[in-house]
Amino acid sequence: MKPVIIRSIAELRHEISTFRRSNNGHRTVGFVPTMGYLHDGHASLLRKSSADNGLTVLSIFVNPIQFAPGEDLDKYPRDEARDMKVAEESGADIVFIPTVQEMYPQKRVTTVAVAEVTELLCGASRPGHFDGVATVVTKLFNIVQPDRAYFGMKDAQQIAVVTRMVQDLNMPVEIVPCPILREEDGLAMSSRNVYLNALEREQALVLSQSLSRVAEWIRDGLTASQVIARLKESISRNPLADIDYVDVLAYPDLSRPDDRQSLAEMNVSLLFAVAVRFGKTRLIDNQLLNPAEVGADVCFAK
């Protein structure tokens, strides 16, 4: 069924509350917040929400306050017709597409700020980014009041930030992390991939290829800084790759693992995260691994 397009907050609230009342409060609302230009990663979130909930709301909003000056706010790709096709095929019931004016009708003086988990990775590279994310996600949660919200693990730090915010502020919503979707050749799906020219697109494969070797390096008994060095080395072999960061952190608290220990000895989820520029396009990718689960037994012989 074709999803309904709604552009006003009041109308969206009305539509959702009608749904809830008509079902005596027993059916749930799933929410997939996006910036649009949907790819199959987004579609997978919608399919999951649609399977889990009675109503699935997709939001498409390129949120200006999470872009720093000089970032790609103005050229961020948009294609509403294409997005509606993906939304329909993936089970969205309502597509909420507010204007900037609808979301920020007056000067905003309130900010939701999350410390610590925002200090490294993209938080360090993009000052203010996660304040903008936390603030708009809070607004959208208050508008949609979903039971569950679905986020892709490509933005692993975003999930860590939102999850912590939900805990700290007792938001009545369950955050559902969903796996990264990749193109057939391994490139993590991203709306920003459209910026890449053919050569950049080819060289960008080095991200997933390098990350895919992490399990092997863990089995080799390397420490965090040694794996970081290997990742940097592997990525840098590629002449177009301009590294923003490469890091290894415990997940989801994003604390730094003890570098005196080989990673293989750790029984904790570890996030191997990279951000690399190809030309003007900044791509991120990551892999989440628990060393205790990657067959690391050999290295305990150290």
Place this chain on the structure above:
Amino acid sequence: MKPVIIRSIAELRHEISTFRRSNNGHRTVGFVPTMGYLHDGHASLLRKSSADNGLTVLSIFVNPIQFAPGEDLDKYPRDEARDMKVAEESGADIVFIPTVQEMYPQKRVTTVAVAEVTELLCGASRPGHFDGVATVVTKLFNIVQPDRAYFGMKDAQQIAVVTRMVQDLNMPVEIVPCPILREEDGLAMSSRNVYLNALEREQALVLSQSLSRVAEWIRDGLTASQVIARLKESISRNPLADIDYVDVLAYPDLSRPDDRQSLAEMNVSLLFAVAVRFGKTRLIDNQLLNPAEVGADVCFAK
């Protein structure tokens, strides 16, 4: 009917959702957040909520993060038995009394910060205070999910901050400001009045007495700074009064009125706010007036 005491967030959510379901979503929830040691000002909020809503939730929580070091967190007055009596007499259905551990079970890294309207008055005197207020009110709103929340106008700046936060973050709650309640002699009711000794209690009357002359000074054609000077002069005649601030601001945006104009010429709500220490006790009081509504016609002859 005796209200139910609930100390856990999970139980409170369960109780409220049972209420909502049993009424098919049509009855509303009113919420009165307090720090306890209830007086008739709090009781008036509860009575109003009880008249307006199907369920009234009172919270009692002395929120540590809104107190600065050296403030009166440790000695803030508490009396649960007395509070329960007021709650019962005033129509509260549920009294939520969480521990600090229940509200802050792990290190909090998320803050809701409101700029601008927090920069003057109590926000200037009590750094971090309104971040603490905005954060705990957000948490409580997310826990209770009320349709309406009731606040007393004695904390006029708090209402301005919370109202702006609700707008900026699209919180699905209506903020209902309620009038200041006063003792027979005019002292604004406050849990902190219990700190005053007999002499301080007597001299504290200067606050309401001085504020009661504001309408007259407006009719006299004074500007904001002239009224501020009169208020300061009137309060300072009192030897125990140690002024923290005296100010006049447009309400609720708390912008500064143009001092080249007499207040009588302004058709805008003005907040006349004072904070004064008597001994170790800091009291606040205020009066909200629209000069166009105080019979200011004579002064236009200036």
